[in-house]
Amino acid sequence: MNGSEVLLHLAGAVALLLWATRMVRTGVERAYGERMRQSLRGVLHNPVLAVLWGLLLSIALQSSTAVSLLVGSFVGSGFVSGIAGLMAVRGAEVGSALVVKILSFDLTLLVPLCLVAGTGIFMATERSNWRQAGRILVGIGLLILSLEMTGQATEPLRNSQLLPIIVGYLDTDPVTAFLLAALMTWLFHSSIAAVLLLVTFASRGLIQPELGIVMIFGVNLGSSFIAPVLTRNAAPQARIVPMGNLLMRGAGSVVILILYLTFRPSIGFLGTEPADQVINGHILFNVIILVAGVPLSGLVLKITKAVVALNTPPQQSPSLDHEELSALDETVLDTPSMALANATRETVAVCETIEIMLRRIIELYENPEQDRIDELSALDDKVDRKHAAIKLYLAKLTTGSLTTYEVARARELLGACVKLEQVGDIIVRNMLALVQKKMDRNLKFTDEGWLELSNFHAKVLTNARMAFNVLVSRDRETAHQLVLEKDHLRDLEKQSSDRHFTRLRDGTTRSLETSSIHLDTIRDLKQVNSLLAAMAYPVLEEQGLLNTTRLRTLHS
Numbered sequence: 001m002n003g004s005e006v007l008l009h010l011a012g013a014v015a016l017l018l019w020a021t022r023m024v025r026t027g028v029e030r031a032y033g034e035r036m037r038q039s040l041r042g043v044l045h046n047p048v049l050a051v052l053w054g055l056l057l058s059i060a061l062q063s064s065t066a067v068s069l070l071v072g073s074f075v076g077s078g079f080v081s082g083i084a085g086l087m088a089v090r091g092a093e094v095g096s097a098l099v100v101k102i103l104s105f106d107l108t109l110l111v112p113l114c115l116v117a118g119t120g121i122f123m124a125t126e127r128s129n130w131r132q133a134g135r136i137l138v139g140i141g142l143l144i145l146s147l148e149m150t151g152q153a154t155e156p157l158r159n160s161q162l163l164p165i166i167v168g169y170l171d172t173d174p175v176t177a178f179l180l181a182a183l184m185t186w187l188f189h190s191s192i193a194a195v196l197l198l199v200t201f202a203s204r205g206l207i208q209p210e211l212g213i214v215m216i217f218g219v220n221l222g223s224s225f226i227a228p229v230l231t232r233n234a235a236p237q238a239r240i241v242p243m244g245n246l247l248m249r250g251a252g253s254v255v256i257l258i259l260y261l262t263f264r265p266s267i268g269f270l271g272t273e274p275a276d277q278v279i280n281g282h283i284l285f286n287v288i289i290l291v292a293g294v295p296l297s298g299l300v301l302k303i304t305k306a307v308v309a310l311n312t313p314p315q316q317s318p319s320l321d322h323e324e325l326s327a328l329d330e331t332v333l334d335t336p337s338m339a340l341a342n343a344t345r346e347t348v349a350v351c352e353t354i355e356i357m358l359r360r361i362i363e364l365y366e367n368p369e370q371d372r373i374d375e376l377s378a379l380d381d382k383v384d385r386k387h388a389a390i391k392l393y394l395a396k397l398t399t400g401s402l403t404t405y406e407v408a409r410a411r412e413l414l415g416a417c418v419k420l421e422q423v424g425d426i427i428v429r430n431m432l433a434l435v436q437k438k439m440d441r442n443l444k445f446t447d448e449g450w451l452e453l454s455n456f457h458a459k460v461l462t463n464a465r466m467a468f469n470v471l472v473s474r475d476r477e478t479a480h481q482l483v484l485e486k487d488h489l490r491d492l493e494k495q496s497s498d499r500h501f502t503r504l505r506d507g508t509t510r511s512l513e514t515s516s517i518h519l520d521t522i523r524d525l526k527q528v529n530s531l532l533a534a535m536a537y538p539v540l541e542e543q544g545l546l547n548t549t550r551l552r553t554l555h556s
Contacts, residue, residue, distance in 0.1 A: 006153060006154075006156050006157060006160075009149070009152070009153035010150065010153040010154060012149065012153070013146050013149035013150040013152075013153045014146075014150065014188070014193060014197065016142060016145070016146035016149060017143065017146035017147070017150065017193050017196065018188060018189075018190060018193055019142070020139050020140075020141075020142035020143035020145075020146055021062045021063070021139075021143060021190060021192060021193065022139075023135060023136075023138065023139030023142065024061075024062050024136055024139035024140060024143065025061045025062050025063055025066060026135070027132045027133070027135035027136035027139060028060050028061055028132075028136060029061070029066075030128070030132045030135075030462075031128070031129045031132035031133060031136070032060075036057060036060070046084070047083060047084050047087040047294075048087075050084045050085075050087045050088040050091065051087050051088065051090060051091035051290070052091060053088065053091065054067055054071070054087070054088035054089060054090065054091030054092040054095065055091035055092060055094050055095035055098070056095065057070075057092065057095070058091070058092035058093070058094075058095030058096045058099070059095045059096075059098060059099055059102075062096075062099060062143075062192060063096070063190065063192070064089070064092040064093045064095065064096035064191065064223070065189070065190075065223070065226045065227050065230075067088065067089060067092035067095075068089045068092065068227040068241060068242050068245055069227055069230065069231065069242070071085045071088045071089055071092075071241050072085065072227070072231060072234075072238045072239065072240065072241035072242050073238055075237060075238065075240055075241050082240050082241065082244070082301045082304070082305075083297045083298065083301055085240070085241040085244075086241060086244045086245070086248070086293065086297050086300065086301065087293070087294070087297065089241055089244075089245045090245075090248070090286075090289065090290040090293045091290070093220075093245075093249060093286045093289065093290070094283070094286045094287060094290055096191055096192060096286075097195075097279075097282045097283040097285075097286045098283065099192055100192055100195045100196060100199065100279055100282060100283075101279050101280075101283060103143070103144070103147060103192075103196060104199060104275060104276075104279055107144045108144070108148065110140065110141065110144055111141050111144050111145050111148075112141075113141075114137045114138065114140045114141030114144070115137075115138060115141040115142075117134075117137050118133075118134045118135065118136070118137030118138035118139075118140075118141060119134065119138060120134070121133055121134030121137065122134030122135060122138070126480070126481060126484050127484070127488065128462075128481055128485060147196060147200070150196070150197065150200045151200055151203075151204070154200055154201060154204050154206060155204065157204070157206055158204060158205065158206070163206060167206065167207055167208075167211065170207075170211055171208065171210075171211055174211075174214045174257075174261055177211060177214050177215050177218065178214055178215065178217055178218040178221070178257055179218060180215070180218065181194065181198070181214075181215035181216070181217075181218025181219050181221075181222065182218040182219070182221040182222035182225075183222060184197075184218075184219075184222065185218070185219045185221075185222030185223050185226075186222040186225060186226065189226055190223075191219050191220065191222070191223035194219045194222070194223075195216065195219055195278070195279070195282050198212050198215055198216065198219070198278055199212075199275045199278050199279055200275075202274040202275050202277070202278045203273070203274060203275035205274070208274070209267060209270075209274040209277040209278055209281075210267065212274065212277070212278040212281070213260065213267060213277070213278065213281045214257065214260070214261075216278060216281050216282045216285060217253045217254075217256060217257045217260070217285065218253070219282070220249055220250075220252075220253045220282075220285060220286070221249075221250050221253040221254065223249070224245055224246045224248075224249040224250035224253070225246060225250065227241075227242035227245060227246075228242040228243050228245075228246050230242075236308050236309065239308050240301070240304050240305060240308055243304045243307060243308055244300050244301060244304040247300050247303060247304060247307075248289055248292075248293050248296070248300055249286075249289055252285075252288070252289045252292065253285070256285060256288070267281065270284070326346060326386075326389065327342045327343075327345035327346045327349070328342055328343065328346055328389055328390065328393045329342055330393070330396070333393075333396055333397055333400065334400065336397060336400065336402050336403075336406045337406075339393070339397050340397070340406060340409050340410065340413070342393075343390055343393055343394055343397070343410070343413050344413060344471075344472065346386060346389070346390050346393075347390060347413050347416055347417055347420075347471065348468070348471070348472060349386065350383055350386050350387065350390070350417060350420050351420065351468040351471065352468075353379055353382055353383055353386075353424075354383065354420050354423055354424060354464070355461075355464060355465065355468065356379065357376060357379050357380070357383075357424060357427050357428075358423075358427065358457075358460070358461055358464055358528070359461065360372070360375075360376055361376065361427050361431050361432070361435070361457075362453075362454065362457045364376065364432070364435045365434075365435055365438065365445075365453070365521070366450075368435050368436070368438060368439035370439075373432060373435060373436065376427070376428065376432060377428055377432065379424075380424045380425070380427070380428040383420065383421055383424040384421060384424070386417075387417045387418070387420070387421040390413070390414070390417050391414060391417065394410050394413060394414050397410060398410055408538070408542070411538075412538040413471075415534075415535075415538070416471055416535050419531040419532065419534060419535060422531055423528050423531050423532065426524050426527055426528055426531075427524075427528070430520070430524045431521060431524050434517045434520055434521055434524075437517060438514070438517055443514050443517065444514070445514050445517075445518065446514075448499070449500065449514065449518050452496045452499065452500070452518075453518065453521055453522070455492075456489075456492060456493070456496060456522060456525055457525055459485075459489060459492065459529075460489070460525045460526075460528055460529045460532075463482060463485050463486075463489070463529055463532060463533065464528075464529075464532050466478055466481065466482045466485070467482055467532040467533065467535045467536065470482060470535060470536050470539060471535055474539050475539075476539060476540065476543050478536075479536035479539040479540050480536075480540065482532075482533050482535075482536040483533055483536050483537075483540065485529075485533070486529060486530060486533040489526060489529050490526070493522055493523075493526050496522055497519065497522065500515070500518055500519065
């Protein structure tokens with residue numbers, strides 16, 4: 001096998017590794033994303049729990065960068081402190097290193113098991129969570145398979161005449177090796193993939209473990225740049241955690257590299273096999289940064305805020321901040337296709353406002369503040385204004401000559417706007433009143449009750465995003481899934497009510513105090529979900545997939 005073929009096979013194995021990692025992460029996010037966000041937000045107030053939860057979340061998502069972005073958004077929203085956010089990311093880095101350790105074991109038998117089980121689950125059900133579980137299993141199977149492919153692809157390199165020259169040079173120039181590993185990690189956008197590739201090289205004897213350790217430091221440097229670059233255009237507060245991680249992990253990698261090259265300690269204590277030494281060195285590095293980060297977190301946070309402030313562009317004038325743009329161009333009403341596209345754009349803007357309202361309402365249940373309640377009420381006024389404008393625009397459009405499809409699409413958009421306006425009214429008139437009641441009486445949910453509400457809300461929010469996608473894509477499978485989820489949510493409501501009444505019978509004081517708020521919130525969220533699910537009916541009706549009483553079976 002010539003050099004080009006070796007590189008092609010190696011590139012294919014790395015590509016599969018990156019794809020499989022992404023597949024696992026997206027499956028976890030889609031199935032459990034909102035639930036994880038809610039639970040993470042609940043523990044971030046405690047730095048110790050933040051470290052532990054960051055570690056577990058990184059293992060689940062196969063990415064410390066994803067955790068950094070998520071925690072950064074919480075800090076940006078003011079839900080948690082910057083120090084707790086930095087601690088969560090420190091735990092995530094250790095979790096990411098542990099993922100590499102787990103994948104270093106012989107997991108060959110899991111490949112066919114995961115592929116068969118995952119494919120079977122994905123194809124056997126229409127339930128979203130089950131299908132995502134199947135996706136996760138397939139992703140794990142492909143991930144392990146990619147490691148086998150990487151090992152096979154690097155085998156011919158043992159006989160390469162060029163590789164020893166390159167490795168020999170890197171042995172004499174550790175700074176270049178360090179920077180090369182950082183660049184490789186940045187290109188991969190995954191420290192897990194980069195470390196696994198180094199582990200494969202070390203296990204095949206292609207690089208010495210000492211060089212592998214130097215390159216591990218480079219991997220950590222490269223990985224620390226990913227989140228700050230991805231959030232470079234985000235709000236200043238949301239950039240604090242990624243930038244703080246860069247200062248801790250990035251600067252830490254440089255400092256530890258200097259110390260390592262100065263004292264040249266023996267790495268025999270890291271293990272007897274070269275692969276183990278590289279993996280354990282990666283874990284040890286992140287544990288050291290975690291331990292050092294605890295006493296230094298306050299200083300790092302102060303420096304980070306100063307750096308972010310220096311790089312923050314001047315804010316726009318208030319007149320631009322509050323300007324509302326409209327896509328409803330009346331000059332194209334004589335061109336129905338363009339007018340309908342404009343109405344769709346404006347309706348999507350309403351969807352975005354409703355999603356913001358739906359996300360913020362559960363935050364107010366947890367942390368009710370009068371200013372934020374007033375802001376949410378103002379968003380409903382915005383929905384009402386846009387709804388009225390879209391209704392008038394479509395009324396003007398339908399006075400002209402339209403095709404059957406254009407008439408149906410106009411009705412679909414109008415129906416969607418009506419439902420979105422009703423959702424906004426439920427959030428403001430019903431749910432905000434419950435928030436106000438909870439705040440005025442200083443009531444608190446039980447831990448079990450709050451978890452049920454959070455999970456139920458997370459499911460509704462996921463379905464809302466699905467409904468908004470259907471409005472644009474008109475995809476029949478997504479529409480079908482959305483209506484199926486309506487039935488699933490009805491079952492969840494019954495289970496939640498049963499558990500709630502069980503707590504009432506047991507005489508839980510806080511359950512008695514918050515009983516009406518709990519039940520009314522579940523009812524309101526169910527009604528919101530029903531309205532959003534109805535946005536899928538026109539798509540299903542058009543394709544003959546909706547009976548008067550039930551969904552027909554969806555055939556591929």
